[in-house]
Amino acid sequence: MQAAAEKKVLLKVDHLKQYFPVKTDSLFKPKAYVKAVDDISFHLYEGETLSIVGESGCGKSTTGRAILRLDEPTGGKVFFSGQNILDLNKKEMRKLRGDLQVIFQDPFASLNPRQTIKQILNEAMAIQNVVEKPNRMSRMLELLGYVGLPAEALDRYPHEFSGGQRQRIGIARALAVNPKLIICDEAVSALDVSIQAQILNLLKKLQHQFQLTFLFISHDLSVVRHISDRVMVMYLGKVVEIADKKALFDSPLHPYTQALLSSIPVPNPTLKRERIMLKGDVPSPINPPSGCRFHTRCPFATEKCKAEEPALREMGEKHFVSCHYAEKFR
Amino acid sequence: MIEKNKPILEVKGLKTHFSTKRGVSKAVDGIDFTLHKGETLGIVGESGCGKSMTSLSILRLIPSPPGKIAGGQILFKGKDLVTLSENEMREIRGNEISMIFQEPMTSLNPVIPVGEQIAEALRLHQKLGRKAAWDKAVEMLKLVGIPSPEKRAKQEPFQLSGGMRQRVMIAMALACTPEVLIADEPTTALDVTIQAQILELIKDLQSKLGMGVIMITHDLGVVAETCDTVAVMYAGNIIEHAPTDKIFEHPKHPYTQGLLDSLPKIHEDQEELRTIEGSVPSPYHFPAGCRFASRCPFQQPICHEKQPELLEQKDGVKVRCWMYTDQWTGPVGKKEAVK
């Protein structure tokens, strides 16, 4: 789905910051923070899928949680349908939650083991009061139909289902309240490839059916490529590149994106690629490197990268990169 | 460079069963493969198909009870490991056959400096003195690319990052220059960029040391990049065993075909992914026939009656499927149709 210019912005994240205080040993030193998300901005169009990729700990989940206000962000604004949801009080927020849903990674941990599927779905509808009581049963059956589960599933407990089935239940729960935006945090990472495929297909199908908008968080680039319209790459709490899927996969501009893409093992033994090997480990987000946060591992880093933090610049049609030398990599 | 065709490890009809209160779980149920010197054998398959149990069986490290090697042979340089005494087995572990585990976080002893964890194996197997073993350990750390290894050797695992810990595991496994290295999902817990480093390292060391490697993973990408041959496991069996390129080009078994099709292709756009319907049979009650039969798009009555053998085809590929036998009565044309 190529986004037309008049596409409506559903979610706009503006200078979002999420710092977590960490305990220090010193009494006197100032408090240290994990700058899990450090001043990022992006937006989502209605009906599209934006993916966030990046290595473990770069702040993907934190971004999702901040948008959902599962953790209170440290700073910034999150506009949903034009309204800054960070300004809402607890009650208003609870009401709005029907529009924002989430599907988590762990199909085992994301369902209360002591509730039947019926109770799970019923509760979701009851909390948001989206369906009148008498109609709930038929709605539940409808939901099960969407996610491809049989009606008998209703009276069973989560542990009686396989991982893939549980993930479907999670999806049904999210759908139960008629959301506009669904955040999928590693929604398929824990699943075996064959089941992963089923869930990916399902998500795509439902997106079409209900005009859903997805914020899709994953570190699996092949999955991301399959499902997204646009992709955002994060590194240590910062956005390093954001672009249409095609642009990003075909002509990544940030050295980190390039390295990331080249690191993915491809299930094709005939395809021998030139790999960009990164040296070292991801630095700690407590003391992120100065300047460009990637400079410690970047094969092209210069003194400038060490000293100066690059801005997110538009380098092509909706293709934003934060690298001083992005032009060079075109 | 290395003479590749000398078999060092032959697994024949290996069965590892778990007797639990719920019954007997046939985690590994009669698998055969041969590993040659310098070769990398990949074992792939979905979660729970018995990959780890296969590797643990080779070192006789399955948790026992409830696990038990219920049959078969593991021939290492002609000796059957299954029949060795515990003492003889200890001589082999960490010395001639080593193992790298999946979880670098939990597989290192949290309270012992990593250098010591490497050195103790050296002292044991190579009869090195304290100092010599330590120096060798530091050298190993250097070999696996850990910066300032002297310092790191004295640290405990929690002071190292995940990637470094996995390197330590590798250094530990390779310290006594084993002939066989078993890597059980060595990179699953790591980030892609780190994974790339580690895989590169293993490949590199293999070519230097010439050992046979068993690479266990469920990531077909990893297999494609590192392995010479691949064994695909399904429900305790090997269902296909072939050179890597053959598997990826012409997967024979319907399961292998399904598996490859479910992967999103990074270089092409698809609206929908293929999937394999149904689910894996419980290891407590395997069906009488082919274990994949109920999910197989080509299933025939015979598939439900009797289990097919793992048979070598003309092109050298071994596959466990009735389709490739003369008992097959279904449409032959469909064999490749899925592709």
Place this chain on the structure above:
Amino acid sequence: MMMMFIIRRLMQTIPVVVGVTFVVFFIMQLVPGDPAVLLAGEGASKETIQAIREQLGLNRPLFVQYFDYLMNVFRGDFGVSLKNSQPVLDEILVRLPITMELAFFSIIFTIILGMTAGIISAIKPYSLTDSTVMIIALLGISLPSFWFGLMMMYFFSVKLQILPVAGWDSILHIILPALTLGAGGAAIVARMTRSSMLEVIRQDYIRTARAKGLRERVIIYKHALRNALIPVITVVGLQFGALLGGTVLVESIFAINGLGRMIVDAIRMRDLPMVQGGVLVASLVFVIVNLFVDVLYRFFNKRIELN
């Protein structure tokens, strides 16, 4: 770094200790019984009692009394006993070492016996030895300590006459009380050691050690035990706290002049400054022991984050 941790933890104990004094103070106000009456003794008139009360400063408003007390404590002045007008601190300084000595020997006993039994059990789990040791341990936990103590006294001191009955003069005097006090703890430590060992033996790194070809003995003592001890340390620490509570009974039975008995006597005499001082010191000891345990814990398990 460890220093900082200790200092911070010590600072955290201040509110706890102040809270303890506060609770003691107000509980003691609720306790019926007037120290002045108890001091005045049989047949004293109301006037006498009033005079005593005045002399002790018990007529002042409660908050004034409490606040004064607190201020004095911060100055290191624990007040004087209502009973005999002696400085509370002097009394505590006599009693505390005795109780600590008792607790120390008990905990040593607890550790040695408990860990040995636990390891023996864990090496061959589900064997006859294991079951026997564990049944004894369970019995140890289930016996009322005062009963156990008296029985041992009867057997070893009265019947066999190999140990003294009571008092606190020689090493021989220490054995029975320490045994009585430590028995339950030893049983708990034994069980903890066992389960912790069994737990550790299931860990991945033990598998790694096996994969290296190490001997079982090395695996148990070098790889497993060190890790298994970490939770045991916590239990020992908690056990130490429990011991402090248990000293009251043991000190009574064996006529040991310790802190626990001092506090109980003081409660009976409604000797508030003494109760305050005693409980304050006892809780301080508890807190410090737990701090010490935390430090040890951190030492053994550096992966544990602060807090």
Place this chain on the structure above:
Amino acid sequence: STKSNSGNETNGKKEEAKQGGTLTVVRLSDATKLDPHFITDIPSANIIYQKVYQGLVVPDKDFKIQPLLAKEWKIVNDTTWEFKLRDDVTFHDGTPFNAEAVKVTFDRLLDPKTQSPQREKFAMIKEVKIVDDYTVQLLLEYPYAPLLSILASQEGSIISPKAIKENPENLAKLPVGTGPFVFEDWKSGQEISLKKNDKYWGKKPNIDRVVFKVVPEDTTRLAMIETGEAHINDQVPVTEIERIEASNTMGLYRTEGLAVEFLGFNVKKKPFDDVRVRKAISHAIEREAIIKGVYNNVGTLANVAMSPKVFGYSDKVKPYSYDLNEAKQLLKEAGYEKGLEITLLTSDRKERVNMAEVIQSQLKGIGVNVKIQVMEYGAFIEMLNNGEHQMVINGWGNATGDGDYNQYNLFHSSSQGPAGNHFYYSNPNVDKLIDEARKETDESKRLKLYEEVMQKEMDDAVYIPIRNYEHLAAYNKNVSGFWLNAANYLMIDDVVIK
């Protein structure tokens, strides 16, 4: 055997023995303070009384008053008593004992600034007048017959005037008297030791030292006696008598005491404001069963709230007979024929709790349902002082051995509450008689007065007398020569350790 000092030491020099050695006495609780003017508890008093401190006079085994520091005395008139003092006595600190010492001691006691809780006992003394170095006169406010008995009590101890002048505070932990033992050391909560006074004016004790050890647990104390770790235990539970008697290392010492135990009614509280109910209960208690069943026949059946050893005792006053029919009848008259719920308060002393249980079971017979309320001593006293109880098991120590201390405190209406009248009894006739008896100097008249007042109290059924105390001590058979006086003080002047 254990390495207790007494065991080895004495066994070693068995033959010559008779001299020296350390006597170990085990006791329930520690002393609180050792200043006679401030002591209010027996454990404290027991340590110094007749050991460190001595008074002008002393009661003998029959509780008859005998001379001690005073050689003789005479009653000059109703309110003037004159004492001739010994001239060969010195205090432990070297100060000579004389009239000055007596005056300083009593002046301190009587000075309100001293705030002695014992002051009131001596409130009748107006002045101590020094006649000459070895003669003093006590001038009284009003005639007070039992004066000698209070002088003989531990409160009447004569303290070194030097110690009083120099550092009176210190007396609480460092007693300085004239007695046969000199204070040595006090390990708070653990033990107090005294050593032989080599300069003692009278017959010097046999033993070198005496140690009072605190051993709170009954069983432990006895075990220590049994093994020889200690010599004397003067707080023995009655339940252990058989065991002591059966043992071949232990002996049992028994002696009559001054104290009595009784069941008291709170006459201000319903239903005991009705004398019929009190009488009904009195008829329903089978007292003999208690003496035998609970007390193992330790002590004797009391007929009044005064023991036979106390001056003023009369055996003519008879308690109510055990008569259940009468009891039921009385209850019916009082309107409680359908039964009655009452609470019985007792302190947590074991024998008393046992007694409460027996009383509970006895009263069940007349349809009285008793709820037992066991209180720890402090709370117990508080309840009594606030008059919150209905019925209580209590006792009275009678430390002076004189009827006044008994009757005035227990029954005089001005003693209601803390002073001892926990019956909250108030009878003007009784008050009058007690006041009279207090001033009467003629002994036989006093006796009559007490008999009369006790009969009145009995008629009002204020209490049910239960038991005259008997004091018990267990001793290891290698000691002899100690005795307990009737006020339960341990006397060790003649102790010999084998």
Place this chain on the structure above:
Amino acid sequence: MSLEAKTEQSAIITQTISHPKESKFKDGLSILLMNKAAMVGAIIILFYILIAIFAPLLAPYDPYDIKLENKLLPPSADHLMGTDDKGRDILSRILYGSRLSMGIGITAVIFGAFFGIIFGLIAGYYGKWIDSTIMRIMDILLAFPGILLALAIISALGPGLMNVTIAVGVYSIPLFARIVRGSTLEVKRLEYIDAIRSLGANDGTIIFKHILPNILSPIIVQGTLRLATVILSAAGLSFLGLGAQPPSPEWGTMLSNGRDFLFSAPYIAIFPGLAISILVLGFNIFGDGLRDAFDPRMKK
């Protein structure tokens, strides 16, 4: 052993958190049935419960009936466990006493668990200053030498069954609070809690409907082990003379009464002592078994 044996609570925390991978409870139950030790424990407890229920039918004599002429009779055919110092039948008293002793234990544990659970849930769920405040208060309770706390409480409230129960119950509060808080922290992190939060559920629903049911297993395990300790503690308090009011046949009181006859008529103390030990043993074994049953790792 000591009065306040804070039994292995750290172990409980780490071992029995509900990892809601499967329905812990059902699996736990079935493993429990297979765990022989736990069965033994359960049978012992059941036995005691039956005794408590049927005490009036089983007891050969009136447990309160004082017959001084029968005092201190050794065990015989008439009195299987002998008589006490007031001639009461010890067996009958023990049978009746089971109601009291178990009553104290169970009530105290429920009392402690109730407050402990509430404090623990609130502290664990809300975190931040609420957590630190509550947990500091719990620390204060815990830092009090347990028996002294009980002593003070009983002195304040007066002795008696109810107050003993409260006293030992109060001391259980911080232990439960700690465990509940720990488990809450763990469960709170689970994704289904986030999921239910993002559905807009309020805190009450989340805490009581979604967190509490999933932390029950460590609570139950702690509860049974705590029961054992509480019964012993109550006996210890009785030993100090702070227990049940006479003539109630509470075992601790009987035991402490019997210590006067420890050497002359030991059966007076031995039988109640045994009654306590065996019951405590039962709870300990049962608690252990439960812990194993709920331990997710035992199910692999």
